[in-house]
Amino acid sequence: MFNxxxxxxxxxxxxTWVWMxxxxxxxxxxxxxxxxxxxxxxxxxxxLQRLLIIYWxxxxxxxxxxxxxxxxxxxxxxxxxxxxxxxxxSLWFWVDINEEIEDMQPSPLKLTFTSWRWAITVYNAIxxxxxxxxxxxxxxxxxxxxxxxxCRIWLDPxxxxxxxxxxxxxxxxxxxxxxxxxxxxxIYFGYFILIRLGRQGRSATGN
Numbered sequence: 188m189f190n191x192x193x194x195x196x197x198x199x200x201x202x203t204w205v206w207m208x209x210x211x212x213x214x215x216x217x218x219x220x221x222x223x224x225x226x227x228x229x230x231x232x233x234x235l236q237r238l239l240i241i242y243w244x245x246x247x248x249x250x251x252x253x254x255x256x257x258x259x260x261x262x263x264x265x266x267x268x269x270x271x272x273x274x275x276x277s278l279w280f281w282v283d284i285n286e287e288i289e290d291m292q293p294s295p296l297k298l299t300f301t302s303w304r305w306a307i308t309v310y311n312a313i314x315x316x317x318x319x320x321x322x323x324x325x326x327x328x329x330x331x332x333x334x335x336x337x338c339r340i341w342l343d344p345x346x347x348x349x350x351x352x353x354x355x356x357x358x359x360x361x362x363x364x365x366x367x368x369x370x371x372x373x374i375y376f377g378y379f380i381l382i383r384l385g386r387q388g389r390s391a392t393g394n
Contacts, residue, residue: 202340208314209344215307216246216274223303226296234287235300237391238278244375245277246270251368256345258362261332264325264341266369271315275308281391 220242227235248270255263279285291297324338332338353361387393 201337202343205340206344211310212249215303215310216249219303219307220246223296223300226299230294230296232291232296234284234291235296238281238284238288241277241281241391242274245273247368248273248372251365251372253345253348254361254365254368256342257349258358258365259329259333259342260362260365261325261327261329263365264322264338267341268315268318268322271311271318275311278304278308280389282389284391 220239223235224239224243227239248266252263252266252270255266288297288300321338321341324332324335324341327335327338333342349356349358349361
């Protein structure tokens with residue numbers, strides 16, 4: 188992995204960093220937004236509900252990436268970096284929702300949400316920069332990818348996920364599920380870019 192920071196690390200240190208990245212991802216991209224979404228529904232704050240639902244739609248690319256990496260598809264590395272870019276964009280893009288959030292009365296939920304939104308933005312920005320050198324893995328053949336320690340190490344957490352949640356399913360079938368998910372994601376994303384964005388601009392509600 189041609190990263191000046193990570194290349195200086197021993198393999199064990201690199202593995203530690205990769206696993207730490209995945210653990211942070213679980214906390215910041217799954218656990219916290221799920222809690223916030225439930226909290227927003229309990230408090231009946233529609234602006235936060237809308238934004239968090241949009242977030243989950245965009246962040247589904249993370250799960251798709253996991254399934255693609257289980258099958259060791261090289262282009263899964265492109266999906267990974269794309270998710271790190273799209274997630275922060277989805278949280279700050281909408282002008283109307285941002286205005287509604289700014290006008291909300293101070294509350295524990297607003298403070299928690301704001302803190303999480305900044306935390307996940309910083310996490311993805313740093314993660315994207317550190318992950319950039321690994322994009323070379325996206326242009327390798329599958330066998331070369333598996334033979335490259337700097338690329339293979341990113342596949343270890345998805346493989347562990349498979350062993351825990353899908354021990355009897357083949358990597359090929361899980362990869363197929365990932366491909367179907369990616370196809371649906373690209374169709375929706377294409378619709379958003381080509382049609383909805385032109386109609387509604389940066390308004391989540393279209394008003």
